[in-house]
Amino acid sequence: MSVDAATVRRIxxxxxxxxxxxxxxxxxxxxxxxxxxxxxxxxxxxxxxxPMTSVTPMAMKKRQDVVTDGDIADDIVKNAPMTENNFFLxxxxxx
Amino acid sequence: MTDLTSMTLxxxxxxxxxxTFTSLELTDAHLxxxxxxxxLNAFVMxxxxxxxxxxxxxxxxxxxxxxxxxxxxxxxxxxxxATKDVRTTACSKILGNFVPTYESTVTSQLWRDGAVMLGxxxxxxxAMGSSNETSCFGPVGxxxxxxxxxxxxxxxxxxxxxxxxxAALLCMxxxxxDTGGSIRQPAxxxxxxxxxxxxxxxxxxxxxxxxxxxxQAGPIARSTRDAAILLRSMAGHDPKDTTSVDIPVPDYEAAxxxxxxxxxxxxxxxxxxxxxxAEIEKLWGQGAEWLKAAGAELVEVSLPHTKYALxxxxxxxxxxxxxxxxxxxxxxxxxxxxxxxxxxxxxxxRAEGFGAEVRRRVMIGTYVLSAGYYxxxxxxxxxxxxxxxxxxxxxxxxxxxxxxTPATPSAAFGIGEKGGADPVEMYLNDIFTVTVxxxxxxxxxxxxxxxAQGLPLGLQLIGRPFDEETxxxxxxxxxxxxxxxxxxxxx
Numbered sequence: 001m002s003v004d005a006a007t008v009r010r011i012x013x014x015x016x017x018x019x020x021x022x023x024x025x026x027x028x029x030x031x032x033x034x035x036x037x038x039x040x041x042x043x044x045x046x047x048x049x050x051p052m053t054s055v056t057p058m059a060m061k062k063r064q065d066v067v068t069d070g071d072i073a074d075d076i077v078k079n080a081p082m083t084e085n086n087f088f089l090x091x092x093x094x095x
Numbered sequence: 096m097t098d099l100t101s102m103t104l105x106x107x108x109x110x111x112x113x114x115t116f117t118s119l120e121l122t123d124a125h126l127x128x129x130x131x132x133x134x135l136n137a138f139v140m141x142x143x144x145x146x147x148x149x150x151x152x153x154x155x156x157x158x159x160x161x162x163x164x165x166x167x168x169x170x171x172x173x174x175x176x177a178t179k180d181v182r183t184t185a186c187s188k189i190l191g192n193f194v195p196t197y198e199s200t201v202t203s204q205l206w207r208d209g210a211v212m213l214g215x216x217x218x219x220x221x222a223m224g225s226s227n228e229t230s231c232f233g234p235v236g237x238x239x240x241x242x243x244x245x246x247x248x249x250x251x252x253x254x255x256x257x258x259x260x261x262a263a264l265l266c267m268x269x270x271x272x273d274t275g276g277s278i279r280q281p282a283x284x285x286x287x288x289x290x291x292x293x294x295x296x297x298x299x300x301x302x303x304x305x306x307x308x309x310x311q312a313g314p315i316a317r318s319t320r321d322a323a324i325l326l327r328s329m330a331g332h333d334p335k336d337t338t339s340v341d342i343p344v345p346d347y348e349a350a351x352x353x354x355x356x357x358x359x360x361x362x363x364x365x366x367x368x369x370x371x372x373a374e375i376e377k378l379w380g381q382g383a384e385w386l387k388a389a390g391a392e393l394v395e396v397s398l399p400h401t402k403y404a405l406x407x408x409x410x411x412x413x414x415x416x417x418x419x420x421x422x423x424x425x426x427x428x429x430x431x432x433x434x435x436x437x438x439x440x441x442x443x444x445r446a447e448g449f450g451a452e453v454r455r456r457v458m459i460g461t462y463v464l465s466a467g468y469y470x471x472x473x474x475x476x477x478x479x480x481x482x483x484x485x486x487x488x489x490x491x492x493x494x495x496x497x498x499x500t501p502a503t504p505s506a507a508f509g510i511g512e513k514g515g516a517d518p519v520e521m522y523l524n525d526i527f528t529v530t531v532x533x534x535x536x537x538x539x540x541x542x543x544x545x546x547a548q549g550l551p552l553g554l555q556l557i558g559r560p561f562d563e564e565t566x567x568x569x570x571x572x573x574x575x576x577x578x579x580x581x582x583x584x585x586x
Contacts, residue, residue: 001471003462015417015461016424016438017454018446027458030518034459038406038520044479047465052484053478055308055535056560061337075196079428088426090437090531 001039002032099124100264101581104168104321111157118157118167122211125169127483129213129265134586135236135491137250137260138216139174140182140268149211152487156209162473165328166209171266173257174215175222176202176312177301181212185303186230187220189423189448191430199301200333201270208328213266217256220279221420222305225524227255228510229452237507238263238582239284242549245585248507251281251524256493257315258285258489262582268316274309275408276503276528279540282315283553284501286580288322288570289315291528293561294535295340298333303382306415306577307338309408309532318579319541319570323347326563342561350564356390358565361495364526365401368504374546375501382499382543382554385427385576386569396495398486403479404530405522408477410463411533416453417460423448431531455518484534491559500527502540502553531557543577551580 003011008028012019019027073086082089099121110116126143139467144242146169153167177183184190198206206212220228226249227235227253237250238259250259254271258281261269271278273291282289290313297312304310314325327348332341362383367376392584425431425444432447436441449457490498504526515522531538536557543554554573558566 001468007462008458011458011462011465013442015457016421016445016467017449017457018439018442027455030455031462033517033519034409038410038476038521040534041406041410041475041479043402044400044475044482046478047483048474049478051474052480053477054339055484055533056338058295058338059460059565061334061341062336072105072196078196079193079424081429083430090426091440092432092530093437095234 002035003028100128103318104267104316105318107168111162118146118150118153118211120148121167122169122213126525132263132586135238135259135263136233137213137217137235137256137265138171139184139186139217139232139256142181142212142214144302145181146211146213153209153211161205162280163209164324165205167211168209168267169211169213170205170217171213171257171260171269172202173218173254173270175218175270175272175303176270177303178202178215180393181215183215183303184231185221186218186232187448187450187453188231189445190428193428197301199522200298200335201302204328204331205270210328215271215519216260217315218451219253219255220414221303222253222272222274222457222532223416223452224252225276225280225521227252229450231450234510235259236586238586239507239550240287240585245336246509248509249284251284251507253277253295253453254281254315258282258287258289261315261317263586268314270312270329271315272310272312272409273532274305274412275532278313278315278523279366279501279528279538279553279555280524282540283542284507284551286438286551286582287315287317288319288539288541288574290312290326290539290563290566291531291537292326292330292563295338296330296537296561296563298331298336298339300333300335304419306412307419308415309412311400316563319567319574320348320351322539323351323567324511329407345564346563347400347567350567353568354390355386355568355572358391358496359494360386360391361394361396361490361498362393363396363398363401363500364496365398366438366500368526372505375504375552378544378552378554379499381502382573385573389572396490396493396498398490398530400479400482400486401530404533405526406484407476407479407483408529409522410535411470411480413456413460414473415460417457418466420453420457453519457501480533483530487534487536496559497565500555500557502527503556504548506548506552527555536560537563537566539570541570541573542580543573545580
């Protein structure tokens with residue numbers, strides 16, 4: 001399988017990365033090189049094989065559903081580029 | 096004072112305990128070496144004031160007989176580990192001037208045991224790379240050069256800064272992380288020892304995530320013994336990482352010097368690649384002879400799905416990366432590039448903040464997870480991963496204690512030499528290491544010799560789950576036979 005220019009733009013949009021028209025051909029070439037490389041997986045017989053979900057046999061640990069942390073609003077917003085009264089600021093979403 | 100930087104960690108530990116020198120003296124000697132080696136670009140952030148404060152504290156504790164296992168030992172920290180109040184960037188523009196308000200579990204355990212932080216080490220952006228060339232801080236120089244050449248070579252990656260700094264004697268050991276070979280390949284390129292422990296052995300909490308089912312932390316060190324000492328402090332159960340395993344951490348150092356007599360060492364025939372350099376083939380045979388001379392038994396084994404590990408990795412790892420890196424949105428931390436709408440803000444920030452390799456992997460990951468392609472790519476790759484793991488299980492079920500392979504398909508190469516036209520050329524560096532991450536196993540790279548141009552080459556030993564001790568015992572046999580390798584200073 002290989003991707004065309006329209007697919008490259010669609011993937012970029014899904015990944016939320018702005019891509020200029022000038023960048024598309026180059027990206028298309030790179031993505032197709034990777035897809036050509038992984039193509040060899042199609043020759044493996046995976047009939048009846050379970051997809052891996054955990055590399056070590058382990059049961060997911062569970063903990064009590066209680067508050068273990070908190071009251072650190074200043075810490076949470078400390079590295080934010082724009083804040084006001086411990087809120088993150090974003091461009092207007094609802095008119 | 097310069098000879099204070101040429102000891103192993105184990106030797107320095109003894110010198111500190113015997114009061115031959117203080118941690119402050121040891122730390123100052125390394126700070127000086129670090130300052131003089133800026134041409135290597137191994138450190139992206141130097142923290143001399145913090146280092147001296149930590150050294151004084153260690154000296155006071157040693158004086159009272161309360162020093163921990165790493166008391167007063169100066170270390171470098173890969174910039175992927177969150178360090179409280181010290182800038183942490185994963186060497187990406189998108190994290191900008193991120194200053195964590197918390198400490199990663201692994202580094203907090205090193206400080207608990209008395210270690211001293213010299214600074215933060217360069218790496219490939221988000222640990223995506225095999226040459227340290229994708230870092231937003233620029234490439235790292237390998238302390239090793241080809242004989243008679245002035246060409247600067249890469250130290251490998253992604254833990255290139257860690258490997259370069261340890262090899263150049265700028266720090267006594269370093270933290271590193273390994274998702275597809277990022278500890279073992281740079282260790283092999285710089286004649287240092289690097290171990291990727293079993294998945295779950297070290298907590299991932301506070302380490303910038305790349306591919307969560309593959310990422311593991313481990314040390315890069317000057318000797319096998321040093322690596323064992325460091326891993327003991329780094330490893331252990333952490334309730335904050337649900338995949339960290341709650342089993343006791345052994346005294347890895349006790350495995351150093353232990354007899355390997357009667358151990359069965361697998362030599363996988365699938366690792367004998369067409370066009371493999373004769374020097375690597377010879378080194379591999381030499382390593383096998385050393386282990387045999389120490390009483391181990393060599394057996395040929397088969398890992399039939401080996402060739403599919405790298406392509407499966409280049410589906411699984413980018414898929415997880417595309418999910419993990421979704422958090423960089425220009426809102427909560429790091430870089431923000433304005434846009435008219437929130438969508439534009441995201442797109443502009445991520446276009447500006449991610450480098451070419453990261454963008455490529457996020458995009459391929461997004462594609463293989465997208466509707467219509469998920470089964471064909473992602474699910475198929477996860478099935479192949481099951482088969483790769485089964486290959487190893489079958490091999491260990493035959494009584495094999497560990498598997499010996501080359502660590503890399505070549506020695507270090509020049510900056511800008513690989514991957515320019517086709518990204519896959521660079522990916523092939525990890526051909527011998529990536530299987531280990533896919534199967535969640537421990538793997539160690541130890542220096543074993545040099546090529547005709549005088550560049551170091553390493554061997555890899557792959558172990559059973561949570562049997563790092565056997566790897567340390569076997570690694571020590573190779574180290575004793577091969578000796579230690581130190582680069583000639585040019586920086």
